Amino acid sequence: MNVSAKREQSHNLRVRADAISAALPSLLVSARRIAASVTLGSHGRRRAGVGDSFWQFRPYSKDDTPQAIDWRQSGKFDTVFVREREWVAAQTAVLWCDTSPSMRYRSSANLVTKAERAAIMMLAIAELLVDGGERVLRLDGQGRPQRAATAGRIAVAQIADAVAAELISTERPEGAPAMPIFSAALPRHASIVLFSDFLAPLEDIATSVRALARQGIVGHLIQVLDPAEETLPFSGRVRFVGLEAEGATVIDRAEEARTGYVSKLIAHRDGLKALATTAGWSFGLHHTDHSPLPAMAALHNAVTGFRR
């Protein structure tokens, strides 16, 4: 690679970085808007431990340090009391959003792409989790952890940065599978949220889900679909080309193929639901022509519900 080519690449990177930073605020803002409208539940462990909120008073035992004595409470009675706080343990939530070419699809200029909607939903849930004191860990497009799990606002900003970069990039590693395997070791007892259209073959998805379940991770599948994928609103003689090099097919009368397609889509989704149920996971569906709020509310309930 000669010097001028290098300079050109560096220039391209900078241009792209600008595009990322330009895309960032809008991603974050819309994610925060969604997060703010979903009410936050309690995150306590419901037992004594390290935490901020008061849990109970108990009589002093010799193992306790003198600093632990609550003198105000002890003054009221003859016994000496110790103030115990509720144990708050931060949990790691693992997030993954599919940014493959098939996710870049939208059927009309009035809609957002599926990847964009999935990224926004992912950032929104990240925001919610961080607000609840949890740590978040993002997996990149190939299912590898982005970095160590982090907490706080900075984590959301980092995730937004990385997702935006992935959304803009048009590069795609050769021979990438339709669904990543998620082979990397993840924190124990973490929960995972997967955003994708899940249009890959059912077996590939099953492989990935099983790999995660084997680690004892509880997960949620959020299927993000374009309305056109739901209804196949085409007619006439059409050549359908897949976006991930899976090939093409010519349908003479697209309007007549609609019924067959819809029933196949429903069968595929039923397979996904069955897969989730088997692994003890949940399954959610979202369309890009709908508001993300209902799906977010359902997702939030699912993510926080198991702790209660």
Added chain:
Amino acid sequence: MLSLGFISFATPWALAAAAALPLVWLLLRLTPPSVRQINFPAARLLFDLAPTKRSAAHTPPWLMLLRVTVLMLALLGLADPILNVRQSSEDGPLIVVMDNGWAAATAWDDRVAAVRALLESADRRNQPAVLVTTAPGPTDAPPLRMMPAREVLAQVLQTSPLPWPTNRAAAAERVGALKVTGDATVTWISDGVDDSGVSDLAAALQKFGKLTVIEAGALISPLLQHPPDRAFGNSGAARGNVAGTSNGIGLKLSRVATAVSPEIAQTVRAVDADGQVLARTLVSIAGGKASGTATMAMPSELANRIARFDVEGLATAATTILADDQWQRRPVGIASATAEGITVPLLEDAYYLGEALAPFAELRSGGLEELLARPLAVLVMAGGGKILDAELARVSAWVDSGGLLVRFAGPRLDANVDPLLPVKLRTGGRALGGTMSWNVPVALAPFPETSPFKGMVVPEDVTVSSQVLAEPAADLVGKTWARLGDGTPLVTAERRGKGWVVLFHVTATPEWSKLPLSGLFVDMLRRLVDVSQGVPADGSNEVAGALEPRSVLDGRGRLGQPGPTVLPIAGPEFADAKAAPTTPPGLYGPPGATRALNLAAHLAELQPMAGLPASVVRQTFAAISRERNFKPWLLSAALMLLLADLVVSFVLRRLIPQSLRFNPNALSKAGTAAVVLLCLGTGHLIPRAFAADAVARQAEIDSATRAAVLETRLAYIATGSVEIDRIAASGLDALTRILFDRTAAELAQPARLDLKSPTLTADMQLPYPIIYWRITLTQVLPPDRAFSAINDYLRRGGMVIFDAPGQAGALGGGVTQERLDDILGRLDIPQVVEMGADHVLNRSFYLMHGLPGRYANAPVMVERDATAHDGVSSVVISGNDWAAAWAKDANGVPMYAVIPGGEQQREMAYRAGVNLVMYALTGNYKADQVHVPSILQRLSQ
């Protein structure tokens, strides 16, 4: 030619191509539609779907149908389908006889269409044809000969209905000379009006073959309008007492009546010369009847404006009646009492009368003799003069036979000056509201019920300050048509025979009353003209000479310029003239004495066509339907459908760009832009056009005139001699300087007027208060135009100083009396006298004894009786050579010595000049000073 019922195909072999249609059908079906490519994420789900039926992916059936229809239409069009092909004898020539007289103008288009249908069909069969028209042309028609039908078709299109009757006998003669081979088809398009030649023509035509006569049928008959009958006011006594009289005009329409003729109603319009419709009246003809009448009511002012009557929606020569000068008759004569002397606008009676009468009456002016030579409805005598005994008998006879004599009072209308007065007058008039009088001018009382002026509103500001008074009499009240607030009569009238004598007790000028300045005066005169009997069109004023054609009617009732073939009609023969090729209906004669030749005036009663042999086939126009070729229609329809197919194909293949589909925003934007552009465009142009107009108008006033208007200055007339002009120029220049030094008259540089200038008018002279004309023996005689301009200038209040030194040795040669007479004789100069010692000229600035110039002894002549312009003489004629006395050279040294001599005389000459200019500028106010000494003397006593 292939015939299928009423449709025939001229090129039937084209239909054979229709056999290929099923093949086209198949080909269209086999062509698969184009494939659209769509990127789709869920393509995998579509991979192993059961394949849909391929046969379903063909062109929609309605599109197939559309395309096959296009082909079918194209094939049918190429096969030349023709509707209504005439099934007649295939060979033999075609003879078409066409009536094109006045009666054929009705339904003319139907006639032409019928002839065209016949000829087009003959043209298709290559039959020879001939067209015979029955109305004679202005020139002899060429002999008939057979020619190709196409050429005859061109003839038909040039044929038009002619405004005179047909001459079928002559047509029969022409037809007789025709050479025809074979058995001909003979068709006669008849107008249905009988004449003597019908049987001749039918017989002549039947020699060639079977004769078919085609008529308009009983439903459409030619219509004839008879000259309307204007009911002139005959019972003057009754009408004299009825205000707001109106005239009834009798209208009559007639037609060719048969037993089955339906009832028809047509609107007859009265139209004025500008084409404005004055009145409409419905005239109906009952079923089976030949004519119908109606009365058109209209006020006489309108009736006088009628130029023609026509039938609405039926413009033919027969339904158009021209009204001539005989018709518009309420001629009013204004007798000018002062045939001599200078006429001054705004100050003479005739001016006020003319302005008041012109809107509704035909005016004539002149002496009594001249006026009564032609029929007259109203004679107005202003100025209060006496009718001379020689003329009295004539005027009396005219009044007795129905004339209306209107007289106005005046200083000279003394008591019982002649018998043609309605009341006895008292000697001496009566003045109200003078300087020495206590009483004020009197207003008018409301008009009596018996007066023709009844109901008119009396304005308060019309007052009378002088009048002549009637001798009280028993019948005075009955004779009074208008009176003043104090009961004295203002207008009196008396019936004399069939006519009236009416007297206004005031003048027709504003001297005695404000009546002539008011609108009431116009209305009163209008009522008086209405009262008059009018002049019946009895042909009593025939013009002896030939009446040249002015404009002639064509067959469709349009007036146009007469062609070269139209001949004049001798005046005495006009009453018997008939509409003919050389004398078509129209207007003949000079302006003011125009006579109308109307077609209907000499036509016999209309009769249905009789005398046709029984073997003749009679048909109506409906039987001849035109052949119609559908080729162009079918081919255009195919083309339109093809375009529609193109659009449909584009839509089906989604080849129409997104932006074209539907964008109301873009449409409205484009519309707004277009409107704004339009506004900008027009807005830009209009002010520029106005500006150009304004500039052009400004340029019309020449610079010299503008300068003269802006600054008062003296003027001299260029004599053509440089020497003399220099005297005049420097003389006036020096005088202007003297005036500047000594008086308030600060004048600008004197101007030079060239009498030979082609654009010289009085308007250009009018800004100058004085024009100085130094006449010498060598004076070139100016053109007549210059004289009339100077006359005009004098009449409007200008002043000319004629300085004509006749002394021997005068500068430029002493002018002789003959030469002076020659020049002044061409001018309208009033009677002059030698200036008296107490003339205003002698005291208008300096007190002078005579007005000396270079010479001191020549007499100064001024107007004898200068009453016209505020008592200022319009001319000053002298031989004192003032300009030579005034003239100074560049150094201020006098150029010419004065005779007999002394600077005293020169000073006097300047003073004379100052007096002349002040006289012209200020008028006669110094004249009052003449009486000052006596007034002072009286006051001191």
